[in-house]
Amino acid sequence: MRILLVGEFSRLHNSLKEGLLKLGHEVVIVSNGDGFKNYPSDYSNRAFWCESKLGNIPRQLIYRITKFDMSKIERGLRFYFLLNKLKGFDCVQLINEAPIQTTAKFELYLLKKLFKQNHKFFLLCSGVDYVTLNHMLDKKERYSIMNPYFERIKESLIQYESMWEYNSKSHKKIHDFLYKKIKGVIASDLDYVNPLINNPKFLGMIPNPINISTIEFVENPVKDKIVIFLGINNGNSYKKGIHLFEKALEIIKQKYADKIEIIVTRNIPYQDYIKQFNKAHIVLDQIYAYDQGYNALEAMAKGKVVFTGAEKEFEDYFNLSEKVAVNALPNVENLVTELFYLIENPNEIQAIGIRARVFVEKEHDYVKVAEKYLKVWEN
Known part of the structure; x- marks a missing residue:
């Protein structure tokens, strides 16, 4: 089977790839390396220019004025130019609802392109997405990563700014598109089970793979x-x-x-x-x-x-x-x-x-x- 793994968090897809290779499958990872962690990828859409010493200067300047991170555009563009290499896979798995990590409109455009040129798609619930964010905002668990926000710890609030993107109208379009097109969604650990428990697309939890x-x-x-x-x-x-x-x-x-x-x-x-x-x-x-x-x-x-x-x-x-x-x-x-x-x-x-x-x-x-x-x- 030819398998494409899109995106990376905490080395999950790299470890999964190693297991799949052991079982004789062909596996390709495309990701930005999960930021500074710089995990390996077969194809990278990392924002190399924006993250360079030279490129970071205008990037930071633009961010201070507009609160927009130019690296999102670079990640999207790099993924766009990789699309011809990301065709004909039997199975594609997305690390979460925004695996490319570009702007919401560009993300949706690129995902639609990816869906047209491949076969079965699956989604991982790993990290924050539309479903888990709203579950946490409803305070349905004893505690969650939202606790410092709910406690109004001033220094913590900046760390939640990027999360609100998953509750925006533009991201909701991505969420709705994915849940119409995917075969199913898999929880990567028990923290993501309850938010999905009544979802008709939920396929259960599969533990994180570790290359022991x-x-x-x-x-x-x-x-x-x-x-x-x-x-x-x-x-x-x-x-x-x-x-x-x-x-x-x-x-x-x-x-x-x-x-x-x-x-x-x-x-x-x-x-x-x-x-x-x-x-x-x-x-x-x-x-x-x-x-x-x-x-x-x-x-x-x-x-x-x-x-x-x-x-x-x-x-x-x-x-x-x-x-x-x-x-x-x-x-x-x-x-x-x-x-x-x-x-x-x-x-x-x-x-x-x-x-x-x-x-x-x-x-x-x-x-x-x-x-x-x-x-x-x-x-």
Whole structure:
């Protein structure tokens, strides 16, 4: 089967491609590399000129005056000139409702072109889109990435500006077009199941694929200090609850300065990020989630203790009786309590890390997950 994967978030499509290749399929990825993370693509629509030192000057100037990001136009144009290479695929999967990441009108135009020259199309619910945004705005869950916005934390508001595009009339046209044309929509983790549960196009949840063959498990005994890692992306830090992690770390530092080492990074490429969190025993990933995203799963596969989404819904779905990750609640006191426990009981760090690896091997192996996608696509 010839498969085209459009767009990339958190290496999901790259890992899926690796699984599909193992199963003997031809796979092509077209994406902008997910911004500064710069994930690999067979064809790239990254805004190379706008993101260059020279091009960034007029880009920033135009943005300050008009609040419009010129890189969107460049991404769309680069995708347009790739269209002749994106023909005749048996199956096309879009990473979300705006996989090209250009302006809404240009996105719709390019998607219509893509649909005309290929066969079956499927949509991933991964990240924010029209459905998930409205679900969160209706406050249908105990908490969500919208919490800082609802709490009117002033510094957080800028991080939500781009999200409103998914609720605009122009994006609604994209949403309506896609749901008329796609064969179905797949949730990439449990956070996206409830928004889709009554949708007639919903095909179920398929766990994130993790290429465990490239991720070495390292037993994680504490020999000296416990290393805690926090990787920050300034563009979505509040949506991940980083401000709560930072407050918890301040408290932890005061009590355990001699027992811990804290590593904090900001806006670094994926490869550099990996090098830093390889040193960690504990990885602080995200708070406003019910299940794990790719970064958390990769850390779990390495035997780290990850603070992330691990709610009761997650434990019930996978029928877990022991902790494979720490459920990071939006409560500083709870985060501090969980960190205190691990620092005082370092043997538990190794035990959770071993269980985490076993869990990822069982439920997220990239070849097994690729088989699940094929079953859905073929049926």
